[in-house]
Amino acid sequence: MEEFYSTKSPMYFDRVATEFVPHIWDAGESQIRSRLLEVQSSMYRSPLTWAFPGIADEVFELVGRHPQLGEFVQASASAIQLLADKKVPFLVHVSQAVDVESPEWQGLSIEFHVELSNFDDLLALWDELAKAVFDHLSPDSAKMVEVIVSPLRRKQAET
Amino acid sequence: MIQPRDFYNLAQDLFSNYAWSEVLGRTLVGRAYYSALLEAKARIEATRSALLASVEPESIHSRVREALKLMGYGNVAGKLYELGRRRATADYFPNETVAKPYVKEALALCLNLLQLLQRIGS
Numbered sequence A: 001m002e003e004f005y006s007t008k009s010p011m012y013f014d015r016v017a018t019e020f021v022p023h024i025w026d027a028g029e030s031q032i033r034s035r036l037l038e039v040q041s042s043m044y045r046s047p048l049t050w051a052f053p054g055i056a057d058e059v060f061e062l063v064g065r066h067p068q069l070g071e072f073v074q075a076s077a078s079a080i081q082l083l084a085d086k087k088v089p090f091l092v093h094v095s096q097a098v099d100v101e102s103p104e105w106q107g108l109s110i111e112f113h114v115e116l117s118n119f120d121d122l123l124a125l126w127d128e129l130a131k132a133v134f135d136h137l138s139p140d141s142a143k144m145v146e147v148i149v150s151p152l153r154r155k156q157a158e159t
Numbered sequence B: 001m002i003q004p005r006d007f008y009n010l011a012q013d014l015f016s017n018y019a020w021s022e023v024l025g026r027t028l029v030g031r032a033y034y035s036a037l038l039e040a041k042a043r044i045e046a047t048r049s050a051l052l053a054s055v056e057p058e059s060i061h062s063r064v065r066e067a068l069k070l071m072g073y074g075n076v077a078g079k080l081y082e083l084g085r086r087r088a089t090a091d092y093f094p095n096e097t098v099a100k101p102y103v104k105e106a107l108a109l110c111l112n113l114l115q116l117l118q119r120i121g122s
Helices: A010-020 A029-045 A057-065 A067-086 A119-134 A154-158 B004-017 B022-047 B060-070 B074-092 B100-118
Strands: A090-097 A107-114 A145-151
Touching (some): A057 A067, A057 A107, A067 A090, A067 A145, A119 B074, A119 B100, B004 B100, B022 B074, B022 B100, B060 B074
Parallel strands (some): A107 A145
Antiparallel strands (some): A090 A107
């Protein structure tokens, strides 16, 4: 899906973040779910959609159990702005993080798939994106979030 | 006494100088992960000795990442998480292909982690 390669929508994302995020973690579970769904569906309606191609039910459930994690939307927006400024094609995948060695641990994975051919450049960008995200997370949220950066491969975006 | 980085050095040496096989690659990913994990644990213990005992998760894997994030190294925690994911694939999922570029990236990720960890407490 070629629209995932667009980097034209930071303003749109800023608007979404501004409108929906500030009180997201003060809301009850059903409100959080509906607000996140609203964010998601608004993005699908936009012709410039590229971020959050899908948010799994497990993410809604996790945020429902840990409302402070709603901060991830605004935190991700900051990183997305950085990617847009750098004109790096990307998509973002948000999912429940799992650690096979720590089955009791629950977390949120924010994975940025970026189209960079040089792996060292990707590693350097990773540091910047992680800083952009963690600068906007409270300690309670931060300990549950993992920021991942991986190569965006065309085949992956087309499936 | 061995140093955590010794595992990385061995893995890189085997990757560069031995004939490639998937079994070798899977083994190297595991050594790379434990090199970074043990180095992170040592750095945390050297600079914030009580921190690892104070965080909630039971396993050392998630405790190290949580401690790193509390110290302001969310980037390092995420990279360690990703290397751990690759290690889990290499060790627990024999039906998935572990190709040479995947292992090469894992080794580059490990080296980057060791370099970042060197800055902690120095």
